[in-house]
Amino acid sequence: MTKTDDPQLFLLQPRASAAPGPEEVVNAFDPARLTQARRLAGMTKKELSDHLNVTPAAVGQYESGVSRPRPDVLMRLAELLGVPTAFFAAGRPHAPLDASATHFRKLRSMRVFQRDRAVAFASQVWELTHALERRVQLPLVDLPGFAGGEVATQTEDSIDPIGAARALRRHWGVGRGPIAHLVRLMESRGIVVAMLPFERNEAKRIDAFSTTRLPRPLVVLTPDRADDIYRYRFSAAHELGHLVLHGDTNPGDSQIEREADAFAAEFLTPRASIAPNLPSRVDFAVLARLQVEWGVSIHSLLYRCRELGLFSAPTASRAFQRLNAMRGQGMFADESIAGYPGERPVLLARAFGLATQHGTSLAELAAELAWPPDRIRELIGSGADRPKLHLVL
Incomplete structure (x- = not known):
């Protein structure tokens, strides 16, 4: 597979922040912060009001800015939602993100509270990224058409998913062969990739999502996909397709999902490169070898054979049935990432690691973000295989 470069990070100057008291927070209360915290906690206004012994209308007024909670209510909100009281103060960078600017693969099957919780998580990923960028220089964003949260209007040629996948391969200089480390490649080009820390049942409903409406493009993957390296890589490539093709397109349309799938297939397995290696008849031994070589599932390779006319539709259908039967017998078992x-x-974890090596503490960063320290640990995860890092002297 093609070797990709690690993202390069450079140290900048750390900055400190101070936490206000409850009375000060009331005077500078930010309604959007309450909405964000409530959604992250997966609570409705009714559920929150029951815990506070106030009416749902009162919570609605807090969130709309019509009224502010008293200091004692504010402290209770902080306790219920698992944040410091300073979390509710205005003045910190906040990502104006909503579901209309985010591509969810399963938007129609998701419940509203799950979508809102996922969007709130994405907003916090950006907040952490922004705080780290005040200390560490992350890789510059290298995504065609992207500039500071906007994507230039696509031409007719560039919205062709196959052509766009080929063009991105050329732009990134990854050649025509297999891509060894897709997520590492994306991070090295300035794309923030995060793992959704929700329970698997809820994460399964969300699947994966992405947005270009933030200062850095963001892709969020889910732990249920992480159980299968090949589905996981295809999900990442699918979301990359959305970033390239659909930055100014409203999400949720089945056509744009098909376009993202077509982009992913071509980006991971370029037709000109994979076609000579595909079998002209169903041969699972050959497909198993290609699965490992190209980092895509046998299912995807069978679909590619059908797509390129190597198999007829009935032959492909029988092959899918045989594959499902073999998987049921323990063959071709899923492999975890x-x-x-x-x-x-690992990009955010490495940036955090570099910052802490040069004077930034977890407590300092948590105070600046007004988050509990465990929230930062949750978002950065645990980075593996740290690269050689460079400091700005």
Whole structure:
């Protein structure tokens, strides 16, 4: 597979912040922060009001800015939602992100509170990224058409998913062969990739999502996909397709999902390169070898064979049935990403590690963000295979 470079990080000057008291927070209360914290906690206004012994209308007024909670209510909100009281103060950078600016693969099957919780998580990923960028220089964003949260209007040629996948391969200089470390490649080009820390049942409903409406493009993957390295890589490539093709397109349309799938297939397995290696008849031994070589599932390779006319539709259908039967017998079992360090998001963890090596403490960063320290640990995860880092002297 093609070797990719590690993202390069450079140290900048750390900055300190101070936490206000409850009365000060009331005077500078930011309604959007309450909405964010409530959604992250997965609570409705009714559920929160029951715990506070106030009406749902009162919570609605807090969130709309019509009224402010008293200091004692504010402290209770902080306790219920698991944040410091300073979290609710205005004045910190906040990502104006909503579901209309985010591509969810399963938007129609998701419940509203799950979508809102995932969007709130994405906003916090950006906040952490922004705080780290005040200390560490992350890789510059290298995504065609992207500039500071906006994507230039696509031409007719550039919205062709196959053509766009080929063009991105050329732009990134990854050649025509297999891509060894897809997530590492994306991070090295300035794309923030994060793992959703929700329970698997909820994460399964969300699947994966992405947005270009932040100062850095963001892709969020889910732990249920991480159980299968090949589905996981395809999900990452699918979201990369959204970043390239659909920055100014409203999410949720089945056509744009198909376009992202077509982009992913071509980006991971370029037709000109994979076609000569695909079998002209169903041969699972050959497909198993290609699965490992190219980092895509046998299922995807069978679909590619059908797509390129190597198999008829009935032959492909029988092959899918045989594959499902063999998987039911324990063959071609799923492989976790745990054995593939290059596919685990590490950019934020490495940036945090570099910052802490040069004077920034976890407590300082938590105070600046007004988060509990465990929240930072949750978002950065545990980075593996740290690269050689460079300091700005």
